[in-house]
Amino acid sequence: MFDPKIIQKDFPHLKRTINGKRIVYLDSTATSLKPQQVIDKENEYYTKYTANVFRGIYTTSEEATAEYEKAREITAKFIGAASSDEIVFTRNTSESINLVAYSFMLDVWASGDRVLTTIMEHHSNFVPWQQLGSGRGIDVDIWYTDKNGLLDMKALEKLVTKKTKLVAVTAASNVLGTINPIKEIVRTVKHLNPKCLVLIDAAQAVPHMSVDVGDWGADFVAFSSHKMLGPTGIGVLWGRRDLLEDMKPFNYGGDMISEVHIDRTVFKKAPHKFEAGTPHIAGVIGFGAAVEYLTALGMEHVRAHEQELVTYAIEQFSQVEGLDFVGPKRADLRGGVFACFMKQAHPHDIAQLLNEDNIFIRAGNHCAMPLHDYLHVASTARASFYIYTTKADIDMLVEGLLKVQKIFS
Numbered sequence: 080m081f082d083p084k085i086i087q088k089d090f091p092h093l094k095r096t097i098n099g100k101r102i103v104y105l106d107s108t109a110t111s112l113k114p115q116q117v118i119d120k121e122n123e124y125y126t127k128y129t130a131n132v133f134r135g136i137y138t139t140s141e142e143a144t145a146e147y148e149k150a151r152e153i154t155a156k157f158i159g160a161a162s163s164d165e166i167v168f169t170r171n172t173s174e175s176i177n178l179v180a181y182s183f184m185l186d187v188w189a190s191g192d193r194v195l196t197t198i199m200e201h202h203s204n205f206v207p208w209q210q211l212g213s214g215r216g217i218d219v220d221i222w223y224t225d226k227n228g229l230l231d232m233k234a235l236e237k238l239v240t241k242k243t244k245l246v247a248v249t250a251a252s253n254v255l256g257t258i259n260p261i262k263e264i265v266r267t268v269k270h271l272n273p274k275c276l277v278l279i280d281a282a283q284a285v286p287h288m289s290v291d292v293g294d295w296g297a298d299f300v301a302f303s304s305h306k307m308l309g310p311t312g313i314g315v316l317w318g319r320r321d322l323l324e325d326m327k328p329f330n331y332g333g334d335m336i337s338e339v340h341i342d343r344t345v346f347k348k349a350p351h352k353f354e355a356g357t358p359h360i361a362g363v364i365g366f367g368a369a370v371e372y373l374t375a376l377g378m379e380h381v382r383a384h385e386q387e388l389v390t391y392a393i394e395q396f397s398q399v400e401g402l403d404f405v406g407p408k409r410a411d412l413r414g415g416v417f418a419c420f421m422k423q424a425h426p427h428d429i430a431q432l433l434n435e436d437n438i439f440i441r442a443g444n445h446c447a448m449p450l451h452d453y454l455h456v457a458s459t460a461r462a463s464f465y466i467y468t469t470k471a472d473i474d475m476l477v478e479g480l481l482k483v484q485k486i487f488s
């Protein structure tokens with residue numbers, strides 16, 4: 080039985096009160112709260128087997144290495160990867176995307192090549208292509224959404240050409256809430272240009288729904304631990320095995336090599352050649368516990384819970400005159416993130432007034448400035464849900480918004 084009230088008990092953060100009032104945390108799109116199980120697992124490394132990985136031949140180092148590699152296996156299984164060798168641990172989604180950008184834009188692609196991305200991308204999946212492409216003659220094309228915040232598949236057919244080397248697209252928007260039809264996008268891209276690679280920013284997908292990278296058929300998938308109950312400072316890049324083997328490392332140093340001589344170095348095989356230096360060992364081990372927590376809940380239940388909340392929120396928001404949100408209005412097309420605006424009040428005022436009642440939302444452009452420009456809004460007030468969010472939290476949010484409306488009208 081999926082019960083957010085029972086789930087809440089695992090989250091020490093939610094036991095906290097400020098000025099005698101409970102916390103209503105509605106910013107999980109930025110980062111999720113962490114359950115005790117993850118905190119305990121991370122601590123276990125510090126209290127029981129602190130040692131560097133891969134290097135020691137003593138018991139605790141072997142234990143740490145085994146736990147670190149177990150987390151890789153758990154992660155591979157969670158996203159349907161064929162092998163744990165396809166899982167590279169990075170610092171976050173941004174670094175995973177940068178790894179791919181550096182590898183291809185610096186070494187493989189040439190002037191005249193193009194990258195296609197969408198207007199709904201987080202800066203993480205836009206700035207690397209823009210910055211590394213400019214000066215190398217590699218241009219970025221943009222796939223725009225329609226007025227409902229959805230990508231038009233017909234438009235894709237005109238955007239992918241023989242020059243398109245990569246399509247970099249988010250699986251779920253952190254502003255519009257839109258869930259993109261990734262399998263269909265990948266199939267269409269590969270049909271139009273079989274050599275074109277597809278990278279999926281899954282930072283808002285892997286934490287919220289079942290993802291099977293084999294089923295998606297993409298070449299790279301990037302996501303972050305901290306958005307799915309895990310520690311900060313850990314990201315994942317899943318890549319097709321043959322591509323990872325061919326790619327050059329992004330960072331150089333210890334651990335990622337098998338031989339170093341004065342005149343040459345031989346790198347380890349993927350994924351280890353991409354993990355230079357001592358990794359965030361405790362973080363990876365804690366992340367493994369986060370994946371186990373979500374696996375035990377069942378991702379189909381996580382998605383069903385969020386859909387129920389989305390449906391409820393859309394109904395309840397209609398009580399607040401002048402309130403609107405961007406992205407699809409249909410619950411089945413979106414995730415539990417609402418970037419709202421109110422005729423009467425600035426998003427920062429909304430966030431600040433809600434904060435007085437310990438209702439934590441985020442105001443700003445949510446690292447999606449091109450999208451906000453396209454929507455002709457400078458900023459939005461964003462509330463987002465996760466496994467521990469209840470309908471009572473949404474009621475509190477609506478009550479808070481009614482208060483804001485009263486003050487500003």
Ligand SMILES: Cc1ncc(COP(=O)(O)O)c(C=O)c1O
Nearest residue numbers: 171172173201203253282283303
């Ligand atoms: C869709 C999306 N992509 C990428 C990122 C970047 O994630 P990170 O900050 O963990 O690199 C975020 C973070 O909000 C996001 O929502």
